[in-house]
Amino acid sequence: MSNENKTIHDFDFSLICDFFSNMERQGPGSPDVTLKALSFIDNLTETSLIADIGCGTGGQTMTLAKHVHGKITALDLFPDFIDILNRNAEHLGVQNRVKGIVASMINELPFEEESLDLIWSEGAIYNIGFERGLKEWRKYLKTGGYIAVSESSWFTDERPTEINDFWVDAYSEIDTIPNQIAKIHKAGYLPVATFVFPETCWTENYFAPKLTATKIFLNSHTGNKMAEELAASQSHEEVLYRKYKEFYGYTFFIAKKVERNSFNN
Numbered sequence: 001m002s003n004e005n006k007t008i009h010d011f012d013f014s015l016i017c018d019f020f021s022n023m024e025r026q027g028p029g030s031p032d033v034t035l036k037a038l039s040f041i042d043n044l045t046e047t048s049l050i051a052d053i054g055c056g057t058g059g060q061t062m063t064l065a066k067h068v069h070g071k072i073t074a075l076d077l078f079p080d081f082i083d084i085l086n087r088n089a090e091h092l093g094v095q096n097r098v099k100g101i102v103a104s105m106i107n108e109l110p111f112e113e114e115s116l117d118l119i120w121s122e123g124a125i126y127n128i129g130f131e132r133g134l135k136e137w138r139k140y141l142k143t144g145g146y147i148a149v150s151e152s153s154w155f156t157d158e159r160p161t162e163i164n165d166f167w168v169d170a171y172s173e174i175d176t177i178p179n180q181i182a183k184i185h186k187a188g189y190l191p192v193a194t195f196v197f198p199e200t201c202w203t204e205n206y207f208a209p210k211l212t213a214t215k216i217f218l219n220s221h222t223g224n225k226m227a228e229e230l231a232a233s234q235s236h237e238e239v240l241y242r243k244y245k246e247f248y249g250y251t252f253f254i255a256k257k258v259e260r261n262s263f264n265n
């Protein structure tokens with residue numbers, strides 16, 4: 001495998017964490033897109049319990065905190081991301097209702113069953129897998145509670161081999177939007193809204209800050225081959241996006257938990 005074709009899975013956690021700690025977000029997105037997704041959710045009050053799964057340093061968590069009054073538990077595997085998130089919550093003065101914790105989404109989550117009003121997860125459900133995450137997280141939601149997840153999607157049924165192969169290697173569960181909506185339905189939710197991220201979520205809100213983060217990262221890892229390869233793989237992702245953006249992107253899916261017995265399984 002050439003260095004630039006390595007995916008994020010080929011690098012060690014501490015390097016990845018160091019690279020992305022210098023960014024407000026660790027994936028494509030924006031406050032506008034977070035708020036648009038939030039606009040489809042109508043059941044939140046001061047007593048609502050919200051989980052933000054795979055929160056990273058909490059870019060979207062802080063946007064949510066500014067616009068909802070419930071209690072947010074944000075979880076991520078990387079302790080450094082959670083430290084940044086908790087510091088940002090303090091700066092924003094919301095530390096009494098926004099708490100970052102270190103936990104893995106792959107394990108049992110630290111929530112009571114049927115306790116959550118909302119599960120939020122931007123650009124992170126791929127770590128457990130779209131279908132598995134939808135199925136396993138459902139039990140933590142109250143009936144009528146919402147899930148809002150963003151996920152990579154194919155925009156066409158067929159695409160050039162180069163980008164197809166890249167994604168099959170990076171995340172083979174990427175799928176077309178109609179198939180993803182069908183999976184949401186099958187997992188026991190009523191799909192409420194679906195929208196595709198605007199390109200600026202990639203270019204302005206993700207790639208531009210990533211360029212600055214890359215400079216800081218390479219300066220602090222001079223001569224480290226693995227660090228150079230990680231930076232190269234990240235810029236390769238941008239090259240691929242600019243070349244093939246008509247074939248894939250990120251989609252926000254908002255859905256509501258409905259009773260199981262209205263479904264076949």
Ligand SMILES: C[S@@+](CC[C@H](N)C(=O)[O-])C[C@H]1O[C@@H](n2cnc3c(N)ncnc32)[C@H](O)[C@@H]1O
Pocket residue numbers: 024025026027028029053054055056057058059060075076077078081103104105106121122123124127
């Ligand atoms: C692409 S980033 C998205 C971060 C943030 N939600 C955003 O949109 O900026 C994916 C996040 O998932 C986290 N992650 C990866 N594996 C995880 C796991 N098993 N449990 C919890 N978080 C995990 C990573 O640490 C990273 O912060």
